[in-house]
Amino acid sequence: MNRSRRRWLQSAALACLGTAAPALARPKARVIVIGAGFGGATFAKTLRALSPRTDILLIDARAHWCTGPFTNLAITGLRSVASITRSTADIGRAHGVRTLVDEVTAIDPVTKTVRVVGGKRLQADRIVLSPGIAMRWGAIEGLTPERSATMPHAWTGDAQVQALRDRIDAVPDGGTVLISAPANPYRCPPGPYERTSLIAEHLINTGRKRCKILIADAKDDFTKRPLFLAEWDERYGGMIEWISRAKGGEVVRVDPATGEIWLRDQTTSIGTHLASIVPAQKAAGIADTADLVDESGWCPVNPQTFESTRHAAIHVLGDAVIAAPMPKSAFAANSQAKLCAAAIAAALDGRPAPDARMINTCYSLVARDAAISVSGFYSAASGRIAIVSEGVSPLNPPDGQRQREAAQAFDWYESISTDSFGPRA
Ligand SMILES: Cc1cc2nc3c(=O)[nH]c(=O)nc-3n(C[C@H](O)[C@H](O)[C@H](O)COP(=O)(O)OP(=O)(O)OC[C@H]3O[C@@H](n4cnc5c(N)ncnc54)[C@H](O)[C@@H]3O)c2cc1C
Incomplete structure (x- = not known):
């Protein structure tokens, strides 16, 4: 430090x-x-x-x-x-x-x-x-709280976490996975991209390297984008495709019964074997x-x-x-x-x-033993929060840095959980 x-x-x-x-x-x-x-x-x-x-x-x-x-x-x-x-x-x-x-x-x-x-x-x-948070239901045609269980967002710590885990296990080799990323602001800005990375690694490690993962994004940029893109390229080859809003990435309609997804401006649907649709959010x-x-x-x-x-x-x-x-x-x-x-x-x-002095670091695992991070230090004055300083992992890291950051991410999880909730009973 x-x-x-x-x-x-x-x-x-x-x-x-x-x-x-x-x-x-x-x-x-x-x-x-x-x-x-x-x-x-x-x-x-x-x-x-x-x-x-x-x-x-x-x-x-x-x-x-x-x-x-x-x-x-x-x-x-x-x-x-x-x-x-x-x-x-x-x-x-x-x-x-x-x-x-x-x-x-x-x-x-x-x-x-x-x-x-x-x-x-x-x-x-x-x-x-x-x-x-709450989800802004109604923004995506066909997606209701009940039907969302079939395309689990797993964004609020409920039964959808296990449901998404079970659904990943059922994806066949060569299958299509679609993860949607909502418009800002939303809970955990790097979350959809960390999810993509870990699903890609998991599919490869479980003999499903012919799968394709699409990220249908309602935005044209996201946190740590150059780092994620470089890591995906190096680790997962062409398995991951990010579709920005400008390229029509916004999800506008889904059919949870068939797994079909419609992106903005597209008349034909994308067939998926697994979809994790993370809706836009509000308080x-x-x-x-x-x-x-x-x-x-x-x-x-x-x-x-x-x-x-x-x-x-x-x-x-x-x-x-x-x-x-x-x-x-x-x-x-x-x-x-x-x-x-x-x-x-x-x-x-x-x-x-x-x-008012506040801090934040967001670690994102790009593989089980590699992570990137962004940190910020904040003050507040005149009714506004201001960045005092910030930092992000380097694009071309020295040997072992991604692994060291992964170890820090695991330590961070244990320390923030214990600090917030107390030791595990
Ligand atoms: C996939 C994913 C990955 C993430 N990774 C990270 C990460 O690596 N690092 C990080 O810093 N953050 C991460 N986050 C974000 C983090 O989970 C949230 O920012 C954090 O939980 C926000 O805390 P909170 O207290 O605002 O809300 P929460 O932790 O969601 O707590 C809100 C609580 O309020 C309760 N509640 C709501 N309404 C009522 C009511 N009417 N009556 C009674 N109780 C009510 C809910 O049951 C809930 O338990 C991640 C989130 C997701 C989804």
Whole structure:
């Protein structure tokens, strides 16, 4: 780690820890956290540490789910689905916060009241949401939530992860695989391209080198594009074909019953043996129901505190927020959660919010033992997030660099999972 990066991390940590002195005089505050994923779990843990007297309730609709990171390894058999599965109850135990497995159906942003399917009506002083994403169903003809199971996106850590793994096993040698990549912004910008790489390697390693993988893209560019293209060329020959939006790559219609896909401006369909259709996205439904989204479909926030600009004392984190140039990633959600917890602890104690400093690194495996990465350091001022510095893996790396980055990616997954969710029970 170079000296400026170390200084940045130290100052980011101090900015948070500087707010740790608890004010014993104030009444006990109640904070409800909605979503126990990377943002919500990290927030709950950090606020517990910074504000020990605060009553924290962590709610998630799901008792168990798969992490987004390493989903692409699970679908290609490099990890078991169980090894990337986490539990809401275990997170609560690890972080010393109460948990509730139930779906939040309504939030009154004025009275700070939360309603859940189970019928409970819960009151808080502050509400923090890290609810993730929802799909924009309706943009692709023929694709509904139910029919999507046949062309699994596997983008939200549910049963589609195992379904996609099973479907990859059934692709014959010489078969056609199509992976769609949505328009920006969406969860995990390099995700579709990492998926393509690992599926290509898996097909070759399982005797199916005559398969073809098409990436039907709704955009003309994507993160780390020169690196991905060079790696695909070198490792997988002509197996992968990227179809940009300009070349008609946008998926406009599907027939999950037959596997046929129609791209924009094409009258004939593409027949596929496997399709993973990742639809365009927006903030999770509860953010919309609670009046926290703007016309973009995402949640505007003050990036120094992650407080909603639409409703006071309600904060939103992670993939659901407008935080560009930060990507929608687990690392970004974890970093935003720490800042938000420090800001709320400070507000509860009547102190100013700390300086906003956040970090992100997105590793992408291009093979089981080779990875590329992009990193960014961010600050926030005048209502905007700005890049302080950024870096990307070199196009022509020194010997062994891709392998070293793969080892870092595996270490990163273990450390961010443990940091966010606690040790595996
Ligand atoms: C294939 C893939 C690969 C990825 N790889 C990486 C990677 O290598 N590195 C990286 O940094 N990121 C990666 N990501 C992205 C990462 O998964 C997300 O950015 C991260 O999960 C966002 O955290 P979050 O807290 O915003 O949302 P989530 O982790 O999705 O958590 C949201 C939680 O809120 C709950 N919830 C939603 N609505 C309600 C409600 N109404 N009531 C109760 N609970 C509710 C949901 O059940 C969910 O558990 C990847 C994602 C995918 C799909």
